[in-house]
Structure formats: structure tokens, C-alpha cells
Amino acid sequence: MKITPPGTLGAALIDVLARTECPALTSRRARRSERAGAPQDPIVWREAVGSNVVDVDGNVYVDLTAGFGVAALGHRPPAVVEAIREQSGRLLHALGDVYPSDVKIELLERLAAFSGIPEARVILGSHGADAVEVALKTAVLHTGKPGVLAFEGGYHGLSHGPLAICGYQPAFRTPFAAQLNPHVVFAPYPAPTDTVAGAMTRVRDAYHHARERGIEIGAIVIEPMLGRGGVIAPPEGFLGELADLAREIGALLVIDEIFTGLHRTGPRLLSREAGVEADILCLGKALGGGLPISACIAREEIMASWGAPGGEAIHTATFLGHPLACAAALATLDELEGLHLGAIVTRTGRALLEALRDRLADTPLVTDVRGRGLAIGVELTTGAHVLRVMRRLLERGYLVVPAAPDASVLQIAPPLVIEEELVLGFVDVLAEVLAIEAGREG
Numbered sequence: 367m368k369i370t371p372p373g374t375l376g377a378a379l380i381d382v383l384a385r386t387e388c389p390a391l392t393s394r395r396a397r398r399s400e401r402a403g404a405p406q407d408p409i410v411w412r413e414a415v416g417s418n419v420v421d422v423d424g425n426v427y428v429d430l431t432a433g434f435g436v437a438a439l440g441h442r443p444p445a446v447v448e449a450i451r452e453q454s455g456r457l458l459h460a461l462g463d464v465y466p467s468d469v470k471i472e473l474l475e476r477l478a479a480f481s482g483i484p485e486a487r488v489i490l491g492s493h494g495a496d497a498v499e500v501a502l503k504t505a506v507l508h509t510g511k512p513g514v515l516a517f518e519g520g521y522h523g524l525s526h527g528p529l530a531i532c533g534y535q536p537a538f539r540t541p542f543a544a545q546l547n548p549h550v551v552f553a554p555y556p557a558p559t560d561t562v563a564g565a566m567t568r569v570r571d572a573y574h575h576a577r578e579r580g581i582e583i584g585a586i587v588i589e590p591m592l593g594r595g596g597v598i599a600p601p602e603g604f605l606g607e608l609a610d611l612a613r614e615i616g617a618l619l620v621i622d623e624i625f626t627g628l629h630r631t632g633p634r635l636l637s638r639e640a641g642v643e644a645d646i647l648c649l650g651k652a653l654g655g656g657l658p659i660s661a662c663i664a665r666e667e668i669m670a671s672w673g674a675p676g677g678e679a680i681h682t683a684t685f686l687g688h689p690l691a692c693a694a695a696l697a698t699l700d701e702l703e704g705l706h707l708g709a710i711v712t713r714t715g716r717a718l719l720e721a722l723r724d725r726l727a728d729t730p731l732v733t734d735v736r737g738r739g740l741a742i743g744v745e746l747t748t749g750a751h752v753l754r755v756m757r758r759l760l761e762r763g764y765l766v767v768p769a770a771p772d773a774s775v776l777q778i779a780p781p782l783v784i785e786e787e788l789v790l791g792f793v794d795v796l797a798e799v800l801a802i803e804a805g806r807e808g
């Protein structure tokens with residue numbers, strides 16, 4: 367570290383940010399800062415490569431966020447950069463669903479195979495919420511039922527479709543409630559220690575509650591492990607029972623693997639590992655290797671519900687299947703498979719989890735250390751502790767983000783290619799920072 371973050375150039379840019387960005391974001395930082403009793407000014411990124419980020423003042427950080435889970439291969443992975451360079455020399459933009467690019471077609475074929483869904487059909491989007499939005503549309507077309515059963519704590523993006531099923535925090539929905547799908551019910555997301563029977567009883571209660579209100583459930587939407595909601599995995603066997611319930615009530619099971627998919631949690635999709643095949647699978651984040659692209663994938667018989675809409679494509683977008691993003695996604699999928707990252711993630715993730723549990727076992731502020739692969743959460747007693755710890759980590763050159771609605775979880779989700787030494791080095795620093803934080807309280 368050259369200078370205490372946000373640094374001189376960083377501070378000047380933050381002033382500009384405060385004058386130009388939506389004021390809510392600046393005041394959110396101020397509120398966080400007040401709550402934590404520590405500054406929450408951002409740093410300003412200038413460049414990033416591999417697992418490192420450099421700010422405008424030249425400070426170098428280890429990125430334990432992978433840029434919200436996007437940089438699975440690290441930042442600027444050479445194969446992806448090369449694919450973008452090559453593609454940009456040929457074609458930047460095509461005609462979406464009318465006259466698509468060759469790379470878009472190649473990617474559709476690749477994603478269909480990757481998904482393992484028989485006779486898979488794919489609709490691309492530009493970000494995660496797009497994929498969830500099209501999943502919701504597909505479910506209502508297929509079942510004729512507009513209702514959705516979603517989960518408290520679940521996060522699926524913030525455009526109007528996904529926002530209606532956002533269980534992360536009611537406050538996200540409230541200002542827009544009048545514009546959102548009213549046919550939504552929420553069930554509690556099960557804790558790992560819940561019994562499957564108990565968790566399913568609560569899901570069935572939510573379903574019956576919906577029926578009493580005249581809501582016909584056409585989709586059950588779930589993250590196989592909460593990411594932003596606090597890095598929480600349901601008990602083993604729960605997803606399978608949920609799939610059975612979906613079949614029983616004539617609803618489609620939409621599995622949102624936008625955060626967990628593409629090897630974040632290990633060699634296989636979490637839903638696959640649970641022996642469950644999604645009716646509709648959503649992927650995003652890491653897919654574009656840093657460029658925005660997402661995918662909604664389902665069996666042909668389900669996607670056929672889009673029917674023949676009288677000559678108009680009733681779901682499309684100007685930038686649908688953007689050639690640069692498609693080329694980047696193809697290179698990303700090549701790399702993810704070629705590098706055997708699934709197995710590497712399992713190894714690095716296990717070493718990190720064990721080291722965290724070992725080093726933090728006697729730290730009074732830590733209430734839980736959990737996760738799968740390289741999606742790990744360290745839960746502290748309060749969100750204020752997390753915000754202060756985050757700041758101290760930033761000052762020592764580590765980037766992490768908070769998870770859970772009360773920010774009580776430090777989320778550790780580094781690039782999948784991160785060296786084991788680097789993450790184990792972080793554990794020592796975290797232990798020190800937590801000891802300081804505990805001392806502050808004591």
C-alpha cells in the first residue's frame with residue numbers, strides 16, 4: 367500500500383462522484399460510515415489483472431470479491447482479452463434475433479451442451495436480471511400461471527420482474543410495489559441446520575397461503591445457495607424435495623445459478639450436485655469473463671411455449687447476443703473447462719475454509735464460517751463489525767464485500783484461479799484485524 371485509501375487522486379474523484387452520481391449512493395456510504403464509525407469512501411479502480419486490483423493512487427489490492435463474482439478467471443484473463451481483441455477486429459455488433467452473429471450461434475450451442483439439459487434452448491441476456499426476467503416470462507407462458515414462490519433472502523437482480531421476487535430486503539421492493547407482479551409469495555430460505563421436512567413444511571405453508579389469496583403458482587425460483595443473502599446453503603435433500611413439489615403443483619423450478627454456477631462452488635452446478643435438473647437454469651456473472659452476458663436455458667418443450675408470436679419477437683433487445691460478449695463467453699467456457707477449475711476450486715476452497723475455521727475458532731466476534739468452494743462467508747455478531755473489518759482489510763490491501771441484509775457476513779469469493787498462498791495469507795491478516803476489532807469492543 368502506497369497511501370491510505372482512498373488516496374489523494376481517489377479522494378478527488380470521489381468528490382466528482384458525489385456531484386455526478388445518484389445522490390442516494392453517496393448518502394448510503396455516509397449512513398454506513400455513521401453506522402460503522404469508520405469511513406466507507408470507495409477506492410477508485412484504475413486497472414486489474416489476475417487477482418489484483420490497482421487503484422488510481424497506485425495501491426495494489428487482492429480482490430476477494432472477483433468483482434461481484436465475475437472475474438472467475440481473474441481480471442483480464444489473457445484468453446478472454448485475446449478473444450475480444452480478435453472479435454473486435456471483425457464484428458462489434460450484429461442484428462440480435464434478426465441476423466445474428468456467428469459467435470452468438472456458437473455460444474448458444476455451447477451453452478446448451480454445458481447446461482446438460484436435454485434438448486436445451488437458450489435465450490441470452492446482458493446481465494443476471496435479464497436471465498431471471500426471461501425465466502419468469504417463460505414460466506408464465508408455459509404454465510399459464512402468473513404466481514411465483516420465491517425465498518426470503520433470495521437475490522435475483524433489480525429490474526421489475528426479478529425485483530418482485532427479491533426476498534433480500536423488502537425495502538428494495540417497497541417503493542416500486544405498485545408496479546410489481548402482485549402474485550408472489552415468499553417462503554423462508556432454509557438454514558443448513560434445518561431439517562428438510564421442517565423446511566418443506568414452511569414452503570408448503572407459503573404455497574397454501576398463496577392459494578388462499580387466489581395466487582396460482584407457475585414458478586418456484588431459488589438460488590441453490592444464497593450469495594448476497596449471506597452465503598447460506600439449504601440442508602442436503604431440500605432442492606430435490608422442492609423439485610418434487612414443483613412437479614406436484616404444476617410449476618416450473620427455476621434455479622438461479624448466476625452466482626454459484628460456472629465452478630464458483632466446485633466441479634458441478636450445485637443443482638446438479640443435489641441431483642436436481644432445473645426446468646429453467648439461469649447463468650450470468652462469470653459467463654462473459656468480464657463482459658456483460660447472461661443466459662436462461664430450458665428444455666425445448668418449455669421454450670416452445672414462446673409459440674409463434676405473429677411475426678414479432680416478443681422478447682428481444684438491441685444488444686441481444688452482443689458479439690464481443692459472446693466471443694468472451696466462448697473463451698471463458700474454454701478456459702473454465704481447460705484449466706479444470708472445478709477441481710482446483712474444491713482444493714483451494716477447502717484449504718481456505720479449514721484455515722479460516724482453524725484461525726478464527728476462538729475469535730469472539732465470529733459466529734460462523736461457512737461456504738462451498740470459493741464462496742465463503744464469515745459471519746460476525748453485527749454488520750457494524752463487518753463494515754469496520756472491511757475497512758481495515760481495505761487499508762491492508764484486501765477487497766471484500768458484505769453479504770446478508772444486515773451486512774453481518776464478510777463474503778469471500780476470490781477469482782477461482784487465485785493462488786492458495788494468497789488466500790491463506792489473507793486468513794492471517796483477517797485474524798489480526800478481527801483481534802483488533804474485538805479489542806476495540808473489549
Ligand SMILES: Cc1ncc(COP(=O)(O)O)c(C=O)c1O
Pocket residue numbers: 493494495496498521522523524589593594622623624625626650651
Ligand atoms: C444469484 C443472483 N441472481 C441474479 C443476480 C443479478 O445479476 P445482475 O446484477 O447481473 O443483474 C445476482 C447478482 O448479484 C445474483 O447474485
